[in-house]
Amino acid sequence: MSVHVIGMIQSRHQSEIHPPSGAVVDREYVRAFARAHEDAGFDRILVPHHSTGPSAQLTIAVAAEATERVHFMLAHRPGFVAPTLAAREIATLDQFTGGRLGVHIISGGSDAEQRRDGDYLSHDERYARTDEYLSLLRGLWTADAPFDHDGEHYRFNAGFSEVKPAQRPHVPIFFGGASAPALDVAARHADIYALWGESLDQVRELTGRVRARAAQEGRRLRFSVSFRPILADTEDRAWARADAILGRATALREAAGLPPGDPQQSEGARRLLATAARGPRVDTRLWTGIAQLTGARANATALVGTPEQVAQALGEYYALGVDTFLLRGFDPLEDAVDYGRELIPRLRELTQRQDLQREAA
Numbered sequence: 335m336s337v338h339v340i341g342m343i344q345s346r347h348q349s350e351i352h353p354p355s356g357a358v359v360d361r362e363y364v365r366a367f368a369r370a371h372e373d374a375g376f377d378r379i380l381v382p383h384h385s386t387g388p389s390a391q392l393t394i395a396v397a398a399e400a401t402e403r404v405h406f407m408l409a410h411r412p413g414f415v416a417p418t419l420a421a422r423e424i425a426t427l428d429q430f431t432g433g434r435l436g437v438h439i440i441s442g443g444s445d446a447e448q449r450r451d452g453d454y455l456s457h458d459e460r461y462a463r464t465d466e467y468l469s470l471l472r473g474l475w476t477a478d479a480p481f482d483h484d485g486e487h488y489r490f491n492a493g494f495s496e497v498k499p500a501q502r503p504h505v506p507i508f509f510g511g512a513s514a515p516a517l518d519v520a521a522r523h524a525d526i527y528a529l530w531g532e533s534l535d536q537v538r539e540l541t542g543r544v545r546a547r548a549a550q551e552g553r554r555l556r557f558s559v560s561f562r563p564i565l566a567d568t569e570d571r572a573w574a575r576a577d578a579i580l581g582r583a584t585a586l587r588e589a590a591g592l593p594p595g596d597p598q599q600s601e602g603a604r605r606l607l608a609t610a611a612r613g614p615r616v617d618t619r620l621w622t623g624i625a626q627l628t629g630a631r632a633n634a635t636a637l638v639g640t641p642e643q644v645a646q647a648l649g650e651y652y653a654l655g656v657d658t659f660l661l662r663g664f665d666p667l668e669d670a671v672d673y674g675r676e677l678i679p680r681l682r683e684l685t686q687r688q689d690l691q692r693e694a695a
Contacts, residue, residue, distance in 0.1 A: 337652060337685040339678055340407060340558070340660040341376040341670050343367040343397060345388045349664050350624055350634075351582040353590075359388050361396065367667050368397035372404040374674020380660060383409035383440060385450035391427060398431040405434040407508060411442060412467035413453050413460070418493045420467075421474035424505060425497045433500035438508040438528065439464060441516065443600025461515035463487045468507065468523040475504040508558065512540060512601040521547040524555055526658060530602050531561040531635035533609050533616050538654050540605075558658035559651055560633035563644050563669070564621070565676060572638045579664050580623040587627065594627055606630035619647040624664075633660065641676035649684045 345364055348354035371379050379397065381390040394406045408424065415423075428435040441464040442448045448460070455463060466485050470493075473481065480494035499505045509524035511517070520527050527544050529537060541557050548555050564579065566572035587594065607630050610622035625634040637644045648659055661677070663669020 335652075335655075335657050335685075335689060337682060338377045338558075338658040339375070339673075339681070340378045340380055340658060341371040341374075341673075342380040342382065342660065342662040342666075343371065343393075344382065344666070345393055347666065349666055350628065351579055351586065351664050352666075353586055363667075364393060364396055365400035367670070368401050368404070370667055370670050370674075372401045374670055375678045376404055376670070376674070378405040378407050378436060380407040380438065381409060383411055385447050391423065394427065394435070395430070398434060405436065406431065407436045407438050409438045409440055411440050411448075411451075412464045413442075413448075413455070414451050416490075417467050417470040417488055418474060418490055418495070421471050422495045422497055424471070425475060425495055425499045428499040428501060428505050429497060431500075435499075435501075436506040436508055436526075438510070439468065439523075441511060441519070443511070443602065457513070458515050461511070461513070461519055465519045465522065468519065472504060472507075472523070475499055510602065512605055516601070517544060517547050520544060520555065521551045521553065526556045526558050528558040528560070528658075528660070530606055530630075530633045531559055531620065531637070532605055533612075533620060534650060534654065536605060536609060537651060537656065541655060556658060557656045558660060559656050560660035560662075561648070562624070562633065562636040562664060563661055563673065563677060564636045564638045564664070565641050565644060565669075565672060567640065569639050569643060572640065572643075576621050576623060576636060576638050580627065583624060583627055583664075603630035606635060609635070617647075617650075619643060633662075641680055645677060645680035645684050648681055649688060652685050652688060 346354055346356060346358060346360045347363060368379060381393045383390045390409050394408055424437055441460045466487050470488060474495045475498060480492035482491050483493060506525045507523055508526045508528050509520045510528040529540060537559060544555060564572055564576050566575050606625045609616055610626045614623050615621060619637045619639050621636040621638045628634055637647045661673055
């Protein structure tokens with residue numbers, strides 16, 4: 335088992351402590367942000383999807399042209415594009431990037447967010463649609479001949495994709511969601527199951543359930559966990575930096591009229607808030623301050639400490655069978671550079687030692 339590190343880029347400079355400013359699409363920032371991740375040694379870059387934001391697919395096309403080695407992860411929501419078209423577009427992008435694409439399927443954890451694009455299905459209905467959608471994507475990516483389909487959500491005749499992904503049998507499928515319908519879909523279709531930055535006990539429990547459910551389908555999945563590392567040269571300075579980040583984020587939310595702790599509608603958010611209810615510090619290094627403040631909107635928990643301490647904390651998740659980490663900072667570009675200099679090399683060295691010890695045992 336080898337460790338994989340994923341970063342995240344957006345189309346302009348912004349985070350919980352940096353309000354967005356300037357053009358919504360900053361071409362040079364996207365190129366520089368992508369190159370910074372490649373130079374820092376990230377394996378893959380996530381480009382997120384929002385119902386009011388720029389196209390993640392087109393952002394990846396620009397970022398891929400500015401880089402040579404780093405891979406990408408396209409955040410993609412079923413329901414807004416026919417699976418026949420999506421299969422061809424994703425396969426085409428994988429070909430143009432030289433086999434550097436993965437897709438992160440997001441069924442949608444917020445009714446309000448989905449309705450911005452005209453989707454009025456309920457939570458469980460969205461996951462049922464995703465199940466059918468992923469079956470079709472995988473079929474279209476691998477089929478040698480056209481086929482018909484008449485399902486609950488999709489119907490077509492002689493569907494086919496002449497273009498196949500550069501990666502075989504298809505691009506890697508990342509998938510998240512902690513509800514029972516989500517776990518069913520993950521067990522049948524995911525290659526990598528993605529969690530937000532939960533406690534060690536929560537990750538142990540959830541990955542155990544996912545493994546058991548996948549085994550019923552005759553499948554084995556890999557696991558990814560997301561964190562927001564906060565680093566400094568001493569532990570005290572790292573926690574002081576966390577306090578400063580919380581103060582800045584709180585002030586910006588108050589200025590924008592956003593209520594504290596406004597919860598996100600998803601099972602993943604509920605689980606993060608359950609962690610936050612245990613206090614701002616869990617498992618020594620896991621910090622829940624921003625999750626508490628924002629209602630666990632997106633991956634909001636941090637690991638706080640020196641680079642060596644945070645690498646060791648990540649190593650504890652690696653020992654649970656998590657081989658992929660999505661790491662992004664509150665100072666997005668600057669932190670990506672810092673992770674490449676201080677954190678990623680230590681993480682790779684630590685996990686290599688763990689692998690050797692496991693083999694020796």
